[in-house]
Amino acid sequence: MMGLRTYLILLLVCLQGSLQAQHRERPFIWVRAGDRPAILEKIAHQSWAKEIYAEFIDELDRSIQVHASDPTRFLGGLPFDWVKGTGDQIPPFHRTYHIEDGKHKNLDNATEAEMAHARTLIRYLQIALDCGIAYFITEEEKYGQCAVDILYSFISAVGQSAVSDWHGRGGWLFPDDGFREVREIGYKVPLIYDFVADFIEKGGRPYDLAKERKTDFPFSEAQQVFRTYADLTIHYGQTGSNHPILEAPNLVYNALAMEEEQERDRLLAYFLTENTENQDALSEMAKTYAKRGDLWPETSQYLNAAASILTRLMLVVNRYDPINRLGERYANILYALPALDYLVYPNGQLIRWGDGKRTGTPPYSSYEEAYLLGEMDGVEDITREFASLLISAMQQGAYHRSGILAVLWYGKEYSGEGEELILPRTDKVDHAGIFLQRNESNTGNPEDGLMAFVGGAHMVHGHAEGMNIELYGRGEVLGVDNGRGRYQQDIHENYSRLFAAHNTVIVNGNSRAEGGWVNLGINRVTQVSMEPQPRENALSPDHSFSITRFVDDKGNLAEAVQERTLAVIRTSDTSGYYVDVFRSRSELPGQFHDYLYHNIGDSLIFLNEELPLKPTPDRYTASAALPWVQNRHYRHPGWHFFEQVQTAENYQKGIRARFVAEKFNPPIYMDLHIPPQEGRSYTKVMAPPTFEAPDPYENRPTPTLLIRQQGEAWTQPFALVFEPFGGLNATPSLQSVEKLTQDGAFAGFCIRSEVAAQERLQYVLIPMPGTGYRDEGLGISFTGSFAVITTDAGGKLQSIYIGEGEELRYGAQVLRPASGKKSVYRRF
Structure with missing residues (x-):
């Protein structure tokens, strides 16, 4: 029989083991204590790490210089609402609001003055996080003290406010915009705690600004802050968009800041497997990436950010508990990361649809994190793919490691030759209805490349663009999509998002969106035929084409079916042209169709000298009087923004026209050839400036052609031939x-x-x-x-x-x- 003394000893051993299993040594979210020697070795012997670290410490020391000698003055810069302070208690923070016409709104269009307090707080939290990292690396008390002082001040102040329930999207410090609060504030706080917990455990005590003395760290209050921020994501989020991804860092980091293991794992389950009405779990989000090559179904910068954020969080959670093997289970998320390597014109700019950007850098740091996931889970396909991409990017000078997180995480010295990135002749983006064709020149000069795409579909951050095209020539995107500026502005909602801002056809003056995300629903452009098929080898070095189909049936005044043939035809290594044939027919009587084409430049000139253009200032103004309800009802089709409107009515002869862009050096031109057709009128206008236009044309109006066909445009479609050419003495x-x-x-x-x-x-x-x-x-x-x-x-x-x-x-x-x-x- 076991003796009482032996039994007690075994019991104590079991209890001690259980407590050690529950109480992990911090930090463990971004790094673990055991990582420090390798990081110090990296800083000492790898020049890139030494350079990043030296710059990081130098900047941080300047930021916290006042703290050591006068912590009261340093911490007094935090945005406290001193009027609400009582006695020797730290007051609450100022809360951030944006109000238009007496109505509370989110912070997308907040003024600098309205955001001043928030920006100050975010800056202090970043200083605290940087100090936490510096303490981990150096073990110097000054960094741990500064970090814990800011963290203590934050916890003391934030808890004095109530969480808002504004439209189910409320926040703590941003009462009308919890979505933004968790992305800019909420995720930083648990990271700071993770880095300074060791400092506190060793006796570090925070300085209380109001009492002007050091005090004990409020562990219970801190845990409640982490719990509340996690709850903001779990119960105040929004599904059906990229919001669950954007809020996931806040959820994961706050979950991992919990000290009780069961609660930590309970909250972490909401990231891994447990869906709520307000937050999708990783297992649900991963369904979007059902097969290799699938992308997050939004526009370029959002689809890229989605994969990058999930990659980082999968790495963090995998490091916390390697049994998850998230890299192996969700490898298709990783394979989506290089999407923007492929969706580019010969000049490196991105194809654009919806709210997408014209420029963007592939997420090379995410490639490193994907490699780490593949290495951790032993998936050679992942490590091989991303090692090759990283080697190529580094050899070409496109990627240089930057930021202190690179010093903490990255360190692999990749060797060998990266595989050359071969862009396919044709490609597609399924969720955007995009089918692109490229024909890069044998000269290797981007100015000699040809490329075009047709596309259109409904998605979050998509536009009601119809069956839209962009055309490239002489090193620039010439036939352009308008892009987007600031959200919620009149120009964004009633032009950039609507048909008139795109190279498409408007039917009966009434093409529009209906239903779906913010009432911008349209049908998806579908492929009828194409050669070469997306990502397949081409038969001809000089020819490619696509025929696509679109149904314009939103509302009840267009009711049209459309087909568009777009072809790229090269005539030499330095020349070629585009063919665009747009067929459109409506079921309604008295139908008419308007073809729109926007081209970067100074002007549109008609080379038909006898073309009888006359001012028609009221031609497109009727929609300006339509009601507008933000994110709900719009002034379709958006052409009331056109200015300098001139029209030639009932012109039956052929047209030769030229878009002139003489501010480029050398000048660039786009010629248009339009065969004769009865029932046509031709209008030239100056459309609003194209966002992210090349420097000479930034903030300048966009010359635009409109062609109106009275009656159907099916047997007599809009048929145009475009030829880009350029140079001081160039001729088409x-x-x-x-x-x-x-x-x-x-x-x-x-x-x-x-x-x-x-x-x-x-x-x-x-x-x-x-x-x-x-x-x-x-x-x-x-x-x-x-x-x-x-x-x-x-x-x-x-x-x-x-x-x-x-x-x-x-x-x-x-x-x-x-x-x-x-x-x-x-x-x-």
Whole structure:
């Protein structure tokens, strides 16, 4: 029988082991105590780490210089509301509000004055976090003392306010914007605590500003602050968007700041597996990344941020408990990180849709964190992919480690050669309805590259853009999407988000959005045909095309079906053109259709001297009087923002027009060729400035062309040929563009060009769907939807490209795709 003494000893051992398991040694959120020797070694021997650390400490020492000698003055800079202070108690903080027309709103458009207190608080919290990190690395008391003093002041002040329930989205210090509070304030506080807990445990005591003496650290109150911030995410968040991701750092860090293990794991479960009405768990968010290549369904900067944030949190939680193996379980989230490496023009700028940005840097630091996850979970595919991307970025000088977190986490010295990033000829973004084509030049010069895309869809942060295109030429995005400025502004809600800000077609003056996210719902652009298919090899070095479809049926005044053929055709290493054929028809009587095209530049000039343009200032103004309810009802279609409106009514001849951008050095031009068509009017306007336009055109109006077709635009579609060219003495290569018809319906173009003194004739065949094209005089017979025949000036055949079709006859030549195929290319 076990003796009482032996039993008591074993019991004490078990209890001690249980307590040690529950009480982890801090810090353990971003780093662990055992990481310190390797970090010091890194700083001592790796030049990049030494440089970052030295700059970090130097800046931090300047920021806290006053603290050591006069903590009262230093801490007095915090945004306390002294009027509400009582006795020797630290007062509450000023709370931050934004009020418009007497109504409380979130802080998206708050003024600098309104945000002054908040910015001060955020700066102090960052100083405290930096001091916590510096204490961890150096073990110097001055850093631990400063960090704990700020943390104590924050906990003492914040607890004196009540959490707001404003629209279910309230906060503590931002009563009308809890969403912003947890992103800018809430997540920092538990990190500070994690770094200074060791300082407190060793006897460090915070300085009380009001009492002007040191006091005990309020552990219970601190735990309640962490608990409350975690609760703000769990119960005050919003699902159905990227909000759960943006709020997740606040949830994870505050959960990990809890000292009681069961509560820590209970709160952490809301990140890992437990969904609420207000917050999606990782297991739910990961469903968006069902297969490799899937992206978060928003615009560029948001989809990139989503994957980056989740990658970092998966690494943090994996380090906390490696049994999770989150890198292995959710590898598709990691594989989404390089998306912006691929969605770029030859000049490196991003394709733009919705609220997306024109510029953006791939998240190289997230690549490092993905590598660490793959290494931790032993997934070689992950480490191989991201090592290669990092090696390439470092060798090209695109990525240099920065920030103190890099010193804490990164350290791998990648070796070898990174794989060259090969951008596909075509690509797609499923959730945005985007189908892009690129044709980079053999010269390797981005100015000689060609690229275009068509797209449109509904999503969070999406726009009601219809079936929109962008066109690239001579090193710049010329045919542009307007982009976005500040949210909730008139120009953003009633222009940038609506059809008129895009290169699309407006039907009956009433194309609009309806339903969905903030009532901006539209249908998705879908692929009818394309060659090459997205990310597949191209048949021809000079040709590619897509046919896409869009249904414009929101509201009840458009009721239209549309198809758009967009082709990229290269004529030499330094020249080429775009073909755009937009078919649109409405079910409603008295239909009319407006084609819009915006181009960066100084002006739009018509080379048809006799074009009878007259001022028509009231042509698009009617929608300006429509009601506007922010984020709900808009002034569709948005064209009341157009100025300097001039129109040529009922002009039936062909059009040759030119967008002039002479502020570029050298100048850049975009020529347009439009075959003659009855029932047309042509309007040129100055549209609002394009956001993130190239420097010469930042904040300058955007020249824009509108073409109105009375009646249907299906058999007689909007058919245009665009040619970008540039240089002081540059001339366009296209000499003439004529229309081909079949039974009175548009069927394609006959295009004459001259490149390097060599004349060329191209028949670009785009017959009506299901009809084909035959012309005995030209000796052409085609069954299909897209083809290009190229001859020299004398009619000698040079090549035939069938993008989609069954058979093409040209004279004695007969070309058919192989069995089971729809495309073929042959040179002669």
